[in-house]
Amino acid sequence: MTQPPRKPEDIVRDEGAQLDYSQSMSYGDYLQLDAILGAQKPLSPDHNEMLFIIQHQTSELWMKLMLHELHAAIECVAKDQLGSAFKMLARVSRIMEQLVHAWDVLATMTPPEYSAIRPYLANSSGFQSAQYRCIEFALGNKNAAMLKPHAHRPQLLAQVQAAYEAPSLYDESLRLLARRGLPVPASHTERDWTAPYVESTQVEQAWLVVYRDPQAWWDLYQLGEELTDLEDAFRLWRFRHVTTVERVIGFKRGTGGTGGVSYLRKMLDVVLFPEIWKLRTDL
Template sequence: MNDPTGRSLAAEVREEGAPVADDDPKVVSTDEGNPFIRYVGSDVLLSLQYPRTDAPAEPAFLIMTQVMELLFKLAHIEALRTRDQLESSDVTGALWTLRRLGQVSATLTGSWDVLGSLSPTEYAEFREQLGSGTGFQSFMYRQMEFLLGNKNAKLAEAHRADERIHRDLVRTLTEPSLYDAALRLLWRRGLPVPRSCVERDWSEPYEEQDAVVDAWHVVYVEKDKYGDLYQLAEALMSLAADLGQWRYTHLLTVERLLGAKAGTGGTTGANWLRRVADHRFFPELWMVRTKL
């Protein structure tokens, strides 16, 4: 726009000391609304927080818990992609996806930093609003754990009241896990993986086997021959360590907030989490280290 003297409005603004750059971002909007909001769904996403008290720390707890749920979903997506890549013997693709999955896992662990900043008295101001609610009831976390190989049919039963969620959990329970796919890959490559690891009832919890330790041992001692499988072993080990770190940090955060109090939802709190933290994903990859 020009004034009667022919000088542009932009020139006027610059003379007044507020520079306007030609490459300043433009706010784009259409009759259908803001395209960023439409793509991200941020208007819906940011409307899902409903604190039940005026406690200053409750928004931090609520939002970070929701962030974790989203990260569980992303971890499940990436783990599913990795499993399918291993099933099709695409080790290169699986390694690339595991790289991203590892970053998701590390971000999950970092999420505890915010929750760990709450004091016990701050948490106590709104804790009773959880009622019988507990992170143990997160179906997205359960989906992620089942897919990674920590299966327990009883834990799916907690979601039977929701037909869709229960159906999805049972499907994941009865399909090969990411670790099952890795062992099936080793078997196809001629390594001494027992036949029972190739075809079995996938809904049953995986039981570690010395023969599988031996198969991974071959991969490590003959890494020049099995270079891609060696890289896969180390990528899986990094993921397992990250998941263990997440669980251990969960334990420390709960102890920091609750001490030895019972958890919500009927759990024993820190004592129960301590037992969970002892579990190791991909157990033979931990065991093989003793033989190397």
């Protein structure tokens, strides 16, 4: 027997009976939204400070995920588990794209709007981001001076120090090439991991073996391209950072004591995986 169509008010009443979450974990409970959405504490009376805070808080959340993926990817490369590593590295590149677009939102802040909140920032600066420093160290840009901004926070310093002392993603990639029988010199597989990376003709020759015969070295060839994608995305992130800062504050010094735009422009010249880029000319 055909049932009569249900009235809208009956549907709403029945559905509403299923919406009592007082006895179980809710969406807000699972995501800890009270803590997250209550973490915005503007110090100035200016309307635009909320944008500035949320921009940086969300960036830190994305960086937390980036480090989660990077650490796992480095471990997978060290264990020759390249399939899993590729998935993680691709995700890191997409996270960086997300962070690139985030600068578009901050760029809506005009110089007068930023000037209204700047006195309230004291010496706080993105330069002091421990997570960003760990990302740079994990990607191989090692610099002992970058430990100092975290010296006043022993727990944070320990995290940054650990990243500083560990082999980078590129270090583990070169060790993998050596394990596969490619001619990577010992100077680049067993070295002081805290030292800045030094470009090597021998390392480039090892990568050239891979790139001249991709079918024979397919997974290592794909690793090289994942590294290329990653650095490409990182360069875009840095570039949008520079242009956004210049747009908002010009060439004023940064609140953290750096030269601001002049410092950020120098960072654009840092090449993380130099042989991966040079081989394109020499192929």
